[in-house]
Amino acid sequence: MLSVNNIYLVYNQPVLNGISFSVAENEIIGIAGNSGAGKTSLLKIIAGLADATEGTVYLNNKRVVGPSMKLIPGHPDIQLVNQDFDLDIYQTTEENIKGKILHLPKTVQEQFTAELLELMELTHASSRLAHTLSGGEQQRLAIARALALEPTILLLDEPFVHLDAQLRYRLISYLTELKRVRNMSIIIVSHNSEELLSLSDKIIYLKDGIIKRLASPFEFYYNYTTVSEARMFGLINQLTVAGKSVHFRPDEYEIDDSEHPEIPLNYSRSVFMGSYFLNEFNAGKKKKIVLLHKAQLNNVKGITINKRKK
Numbered sequence: 001m002l003s004v005n006n007i008y009l010v011y012n013q014p015v016l017n018g019i020s021f022s023v024a025e026n027e028i029i030g031i032a033g034n035s036g037a038g039k040t041s042l043l044k045i046i047a048g049l050a051d052a053t054e055g056t057v058y059l060n061n062k063r064v065v066g067p068s069m070k071l072i073p074g075h076p077d078i079q080l081v082n083q084d085f086d087l088d089i090y091q092t093t094e095e096n097i098k099g100k101i102l103h104l105p106k107t108v109q110e111q112f113t114a115e116l117l118e119l120m121e122l123t124h125a126s127s128r129l130a131h132t133l134s135g136g137e138q139q140r141l142a143i144a145r146a147l148a149l150e151p152t153i154l155l156l157d158e159p160f161v162h163l164d165a166q167l168r169y170r171l172i173s174y175l176t177e178l179k180r181v182r183n184m185s186i187i188i189v190s191h192n193s194e195e196l197l198s199l200s201d202k203i204i205y206l207k208d209g210i211i212k213r214l215a216s217p218f219e220f221y222y223n224y225t226t227v228s229e230a231r232m233f234g235l236i237n238q239l240t241v242a243g244k245s246v247h248f249r250p251d252e253y254e255i256d257d258s259e260h261p262e263i264p265l266n267y268s269r270s271v272f273m274g275s276y277f278l279n280e281f282n283a284g285k286k287k288k289i290v291l292l293h294k295a296q297l298n299n300v301k302g303i304t305i306n307k308r309k310k
Ligand SMILES: Nc1ncnc2c1ncn2[C@@H]1O[C@H](COP(=O)(O)OP(=O)(O)OP(=O)(O)O)[C@@H](O)[C@H]1O
Pocket: 011, 012, 015, 033, 034, 035, 036, 037, 038, 039, 040, 041, 042
């Protein structure tokens, strides 16, 4: 449905070196990559808000062109929410949403606006001018405005940075539901691995201007191909066991109570993370490892590694 074909982007130096992928209906694609990898630039190109040096973007077989070929840049069926928010700051919260759906019958406008205000927990601020809203409220309003347009493709660039855990979770559930009900596809860029892992059907890992890997969240988390890729998606332990270098996630272990555990450990401390603890241990020769558990593991003397398979 959306196809991104061989995108090259050069500023002072090459940023994107031939990016191709497609996004199906109802699909959520996550984009991961280090700072400067070109994630934001790629979203802008897909939205028709920036020109690629080379390459094309098609939505339902129609070309999405950039600002050099279009007087008013952008595409009605592709909405980008980024950190600029792009609000009408001297209009109220409610007007900001309604302004996007003036083509709908009045009663539908009212109903849809109320629904979006409630979803984004903005009802209390509906008559406030947008410039008086907090950063988090402005971010929620920007997302509400994009959703009001019922785009075919929603592009989200770090969409949840100002939101608390509760609202973040609600929004993630809503977006997952929305893509199913409204046939919407989403591309999300985030530095937060939990957001990418929980929302995405597939994740693209951008590195050195190319797609290093396109795989499912499970594959990226448990079946990583390099240590740097593994680190992008969460904590990773690295040890030498019987002369071999091994890597495992903080949850890939079994407690070994035997006299001579396979991997002997010295407890160091536990960090309370809310619903679980991260337990830190010394595993010889300045090696530190972390084990995730619902309780403190201060009596644990050793473990065996138990890798998770799909
Ligand atoms: N308008 C521009 N002119 C020149 N260079 C630019 C421009 N926009 C971006 N760049 C450069 O292109 C590279 C990619 O930038 P981009 O913002 O796309 O990366 P990113 O992966 O989104 O980074 P971050 O995670 O830090 O937001 C960076 O080196 C950036 O400095």
